[in-house]
Amino acid sequence: MQLCRRAVACLLKGILLLPATSHAGDIDGHALNAWWGVPFAGLLLSIAALPLLAPTFWHHHYGKVTAAWALAFLVPFAMIFGAGAATTGLVHAAVGEYIPFIILLAALFVIAGGIFVRGNLHGSPWLNVRILGIGAVLASVMGTTGASMLLIRPLIRANDNRRHVAHVVVFFIFIVSNAGGALTPLGDPPLFLGFLQGVDFFWTARHIFPETLFLVGALLAVFYAIDWYWYRREGVVQPDPTPDTPAFGFEGRANFLLLAGVVALVLLSGFLKAGVAFSVAGAQVSWAGLMRDLGLVALTVISLRITPDEVHAQNRFSWGPMAEVAKLFAGIFLTIIPVIAMLRAGVQGPFGPIVAAVTGPDGQPLPAMYFWASGALSSFLDNAPTYLVFFNTAGGDANVLMTSLATTLAAISAGSVFMGANTYIGNAPNLMVRAIAEDRGIRMPSFFGYMAWSGTVLIPLFIVITFIWFR
Template sequence: MNGSSLSPLWGVPFAGLLLSIAVMPLLAPKFWHHHYGKVTAAWALAFALPFALMFGFSAMLHELVHVLLGEYMPFIILLTALFAVAGGIYIRGNLHGSPGLNTALLAIGAVLASLMGTTGASMLLIRPLIRANDNRVHKAHVVVFFIFIVSNVGGSLTPLGDPPLFLGFLKGVEFFWTAKHIFPETLFTVGALLVLFWLMDRHYYKKEGVLPVDPTPDTQRLGFDGAVNFVLLAAVIGLVLLSGIWKSPVHFDVYGAHIGLPGLVRDVGLVAIVFISLWITPGRVHADNQFGWGPMAEVAKLFAGIFLTIVPVIAMLKAGVDGPFGAIVRAVTRPDGTPDPAMYFWATGALSSFLDNAPTYLVFFNSAGGNAAVLMTTQAATLAAISAGAVFMGANTYIGNAPNLMVKAIAEDRNVRMPSFFGYMLWSGAILVPLFVIQTFLFFL
């Protein structure tokens, strides 16, 4: 698709879907709860049908197959594997949601996020965190900060942490480059968020006074049930790494979509892991975890529409200065032609808040020259800004990163009253954006 020849109007279905996700749960909650899949399909058709009429059915089918097989299925298979495996691990013991324990769990999650991915760490820890706070009156803020720290910022130090960094790894960025170059930015952001969370949680904890009786008391010693799933979790990480390192000339062409052998082996292996986990995990572990497929189904349906309607938006961005969004691309370059790290940080981050942060990272990676060797050395500040913007600012909205929406769905499934789409943005605007402004002056100017 030639993005330079497209009208910005092709972005209307994507914008409509985002508005539907943001507004309809507020204006028509019952309708949205029962028909969000149909609404998502309607917006997908609002893009696909006009595209087929203008460019032909063959072109539309090509884009559909490419998105489905090349992008959506690997994405959703990985999420499903992490969801199933983490859902088979039950952290037993009567965890009490005090400010100290909650802050410790968020800190542990921040470390795990760079080792097992933001999705893996989120799926492993969100259930015990909610269970620890099930007798708290105020607990939505706990989940909001969990999304900030564990589902996003914590995954900034390795290619395993977040998809944008994995794409950079595939483009030639060294495995430990981000750990060396954006560790101060990560430490500042995570540290500031943990301090702010502890102060806020302590305030609510004291305000609540004597808490009601814990509805799920557990007198067992702290430990893990379904611990064999940790082996499967390691297998998931191994398969993802293998698909990035293994180079094979073997590929399959499915209506223009190139499916490489490493990716195919990864996806088949992940599907097998899902079934193995469901088979070997005792039913009582799933029952204790209140494991169900509802949150996964919601994420799968919504992101199917997002992946399709985002196609023309990404194409227009990839067109660079010649595309409809050329002003954004030009804004990241100084008058002397050198890249401006501060502008790269904000441009990458702002778009990653609403678009898939992986292709957004690639757009600005290529805008900065696309040469990993140069970006890691003479333009290290620019690559650090792109990496930090893509990972950190995915926390600005529920759709900025896949775990965000999944954590929200799990929390609501456990009767935690989460902020609306715009309500969540008020949280991120009040807490994250000022931190990003400070970060800009400290690290990118």
């Protein structure tokens, strides 16, 4: 323990003594070995397994587990390579990626949580399809988290007089919590990380719109057939248990203006070519990024101040989900540092076999392999760091990936976003939607029961996408 305390103290001191020219990208992946990826893999496996194997322990101690894995990387790295190298990686990951990422996610979470859809719709296959379709569009505008939190409650209320509802929530996760967010950096965390790496705001909308349209359209068609079957099989619809007195409308409507402000700030930060505002341990903060993040914080505070308490109460708004995401991603963004460095080392680096698996004999990337590799990891790990890993495996140069390697970047983007729907743990909104549904009395499929749904419905569609767009 004394050794760990000295190492942490050296890290804190290193932040003050670090030369301004240092940069996380200066870490030489060739100097590392694959064991440096153990904390990253261990953390992601903990996220996947502990909620299932030890749910009570995980619920009370997930922050400690995350901190333990982070220190399992940071302390040995500081002892071997020095406090300067460790603090450089730490500060660069925080300032360059983690803080902007969490600020955007928190803004969408809070502002969407300040909008309550009142009224009582009556669930039918056609109405449910319309809600899912609207959610798919909104997901790329206000994020999969924002769209999911906005629409899952009215969708559940609309179907509260039906016996078979679990499939409605499952397809909601497929479409709104995942596939619908594939068109903009606002839609899903992986794409926002790509935006921070230099990918143009509208690049994904231009390059994976056909794939997204096909996937969402096919899922809506399959859902309508299944929902129509159960709707007809239930026979006469019993009286709705919830009152019909409230007229359809929105409470907390001012938050829609704040959502428009979020979109405007992100767009503005992508188009402004402002200079560097300041540097922290070699991590540069641009004026555009600083303005965006401060603006998002201001919009978040405004939403909390102007949203009536009864709206938050009706939405059962709490900080629990956001706190969990913030803690987990803090560990992920830290432990992924050596993984990215080793992947950037290419075929000659410690992760050479992984790079070789997605690279053809001619040295060119294989889009189909990138699609399935990024998708497979996004199914069981978190899709945001998975995107970042394969983005860097493909070279990490946004300008090259958007042009000569456009199909590869499209495959990485589509795989990371689409296949986050394969399991409950593939994307943060999946678990949030499941928790809300179970809280409302819906008996959701188990972890493997949900995978039976995704394996039957999603995997065949992904195979079709591969043969049409990523061969």
